[in-house]
Amino acid sequence: MKKRFIYADNAATTAVSENVLNAMLPYFRYEYGNPSSIYKLGRDNEQAVIDARNKVAKALGADPKEIFFTSCGSESDNWAIKGVAELMAAKGKKHIVTSVFEHHAVLHTTEYLQKKGYDVTYVPINEKGLIDPEDVKKAIRDDTALVTIMYANNEIGTIQPIEEIAKICKEKGVLFHTDAVQAVGHVNIDVHKQGIDLLSLSGHKIHAQKGIGVLYVRKGINIPNLIHGGGQEKGKRAGTENVPAIVGLGVAIEDATKNIDEKGKKITAIRNKIIDGILKIPYTRLNGDRDKRLPGNINISIEGIEGESILLLLDSYGICASSGSACTSGSLDPSHVLLALGLTHEVAHGSLRLSIEDDLTEDDADYIIEVVPKVVERLRSFSPLWEGIINNAV
Amino acid sequence: MKKRFIYADNAATTAVSENVLNAMLPYFRYEYGNPSSIYKLGRDNEQAVIDARNKVAKALGADPKEIFFTSCGSESDNWAIKGVAELMAAKGKKHIVTSVFEHHAVLHTTEYLQKKGYDVTYVPINEKGLIDPEDVKKAIRDDTALVTIMYANNEIGTIQPIEEIAKICKEKGVLFHTDAVQAVGHVNIDVHKQGIDLLSLSGHKIHAQKGIGVLYVRKGINIPNLIHGGGQEKGKRAGTENVPAIVGLGVAIEDATKNIDEKGKKITAIRNKIIDGILKIPYTRLNGDRDKRLPGNINISIEGIEGESILLLLDSYGICASSGSACTSGSLDPSHVLLALGLTHEVAHGSLRLSIEDDLTEDDADYIIEVVPKVVERLRSFSPLWEGIINNAV
Amino acid sequence: MLYSDKVIDHFTNPRNVGEIENADGVGEIGNAKCGDIMRMYLKIDDGIITDAKFKTFGCGAAIATSSMATELIKGNSVEDALKLTNKAVVEALDGLPPVKIHCSVLAEDAVKSALSDYYTKQGIDPVPIVGEIKEPEE
């Protein structure tokens, strides 16, 4: 078995694509003007931002006027949630509906708002990692300002019934935000058709640079700024525009939303092969619905061993993978998403996430299917917990 | 006279330097891991962020633990001011002291806070564009939460008595923030020695990428997040780290703070030559103190003509310049900074800012001194306002 | 804020810059406080505008719209000039940034103001023909 390098952590971040980097490069040293400047060097930059905004709008089925560039998915989530909260508080609406398995950019924001006197309902997920729209409906009250439900989960990849939820929100007259950071470029999105009022996305998940994001805000919704200052982004988000990153995002979203269906089919097939391969290991389970799932997401719990140790050993085989979300890999708590699925702490500690894309070859898949059982066997061989599992089973 | 290309708008933004770009490049396509990821590709990125943080800390005389990466100078200003406001409101302190000629990232933030029930005092500037520390002292009350005074003004380049103000704040037990976006890399800063509690800077003013900034927060000051979410930046600023931009900022600030004094002397000499050259045009005046001024800043009011038309005509000669701050060049109001200096609307409309660096040659300076009077003469020749000025003078 | 190539062209090479001595109609609009003043001079023979010139203090758009407005009326009848709208000026310049639309209004008003002066000089009350011309708000 020859050692390979396989990056299977695209849900954490992606490499900047060659296309994107080439588009960005001129804006560092040559086309470096400030888009607000009046001379040609500035105007050319403004035009570049306009073009990128058009591309993003097109990819989402939105109007360019509804697209606001931010610095990341987290900022978009914060802005959307705090913005709507502040907007609607003025009308006496201080209740927010979200779910138990949102990204921390949402959950820590709603927790912050709770401390500020807002009321938040956390809708549960079922054992397959899906939200029941009926639960959202039941959670909405007369004073509900916002429903925010993620489009696809970052750990277990489950795709939520966004259109149904959007419809319920519309009927109830409540604004609907979705964190689509993991969904954009992997599933077809049309914000207008789907009735989405606000949507967050992040560039570095789709081969653009880190540090660039978007908040889509439907026309007519006038949330207050999160970042006040200059007149950039129609006065709604201050800060000199990050032109290279914006230009790159335009290219990235265009590339990512091309042939979503075709790409998706290809990735799904290879993903299923890997899932089936790994599930042959005893005492494992797939987390999240197998079908309502991002094409590239694999999340498997492996009893008797701990997630980080799996990752480190996989790394020594050249495989980059994750356990829970990357942002919390420094933390000691098991993933809140897996706990919400109903897993015990013990089992939740031993989860493996592989997030693959269409550059993954059959040979790569075979390598993964060969290496993972080896790594598991090795770690189980000196795991006191595994001993107990085996002995109890006997 | 051969046409040249002269970028004299470094206060608006700067080109990414070759050094910086070279340092950034590996992080786009090869070292693209998420710093929070456990495998080597991630850990290497974390190390890169640590190294950059150390460089920023060293350049500011701060501890690396006090350095927080943000997405821009505006975010840093917003975070500092809203953060301290929220922190101190809990102790019943809801008064902020700032000045009339801050950047909009500060002014629009304080105006927002005023709407939220905070009280704000705007300290005046004198006719030379300087703040009197005594005015700050007088403005501080028992319920003052924060003093925020910019280090150097972005339009007229005047350098404020930061140490004196910091000392007053310390005596009064009030936190002191400074927007040093225009000062970093141009004047010597040592936050600990100078008694600065919080400081904002922006990468794209010192040849790093747009879309990266820093907030320095002195140890022991625990302001709430502006952006909640993942555990990045010790949990104080969520969002996957913009590693290439952060790495670039580390290099940029190291380069910018090298030989500040030597560079400053060289630039000051050439700046003074340009100032004297332009001031030969009748009915012009230098805005801002000539000595307490950033080495590269030239800001001159030219009566009888309007700023934007000067810029466009200069652009046709290959000279990139500004009138007022770039962020507001889309706006119709004359600069609030020039009005605060006591200029009339008419005169304020006709200002020209050149912000130069040490790459400007003597020939460039000669070209500027030759072109500006031509442009002025041309525009005055068909200005009905100029006619009036001349006739009144006769 | 994006200027079209036409605007840049009319700004850098403004047509009809200057004054007309003994003009048949002179109009001025705007004020320095707002940042724009346009003065327009018309030479009118037999109801035809044979020459038009301007002097303008203002931004690029102010100068470009002055230039374009004079171009659009030169050689035309006074009646046609009266029909000049700011929209026509904007279109002829391939558009203007939203914040600069007011400049085109100034240009239309400067023409009207010069025509008012022409009628007044002819002893004709201009108001029924040209209408009231409002000064721009500060």
Place this chain on the structure above:
Amino acid sequence: MLYSDKVIDHFTNPRNVGEIENADGVGEIGNAKCGDIMRMYLKIDDGIITDAKFKTFGCGAAIATSSMATELIKGNSVEDALKLTNKAVVEALDGLPPVKIHCSVLAEDAVKSALSDYYTKQGIDPVPIVGEIKEPEE
């Protein structure tokens, strides 16, 4: 969260993995809920630790500290092993990320727990010698 090369080495090539049959002292510390369990086996002859082995469920740091702790006590006297501190383990590994320091505490406690077992098996009350060993908080 940065692991030193030493940590990575001791994780990927852990020393002294496994069990000792008829060990003179066995200690276990931690629980699965917290994500870490360490079990340590000691072979002791004439007050000298002639062999040490471990089994660990846990993160990279848990495995590396187990490995390092066994290395540090092997061949030493029981008295020296009693003086093993978590700090010594951390230092021997060229440091640990702050969030992982608790793993070194576990390793120290696992050694102590095995030594307690050794004294108990010898009919000696371990508490005055080894002290109380607290289970980590959940």
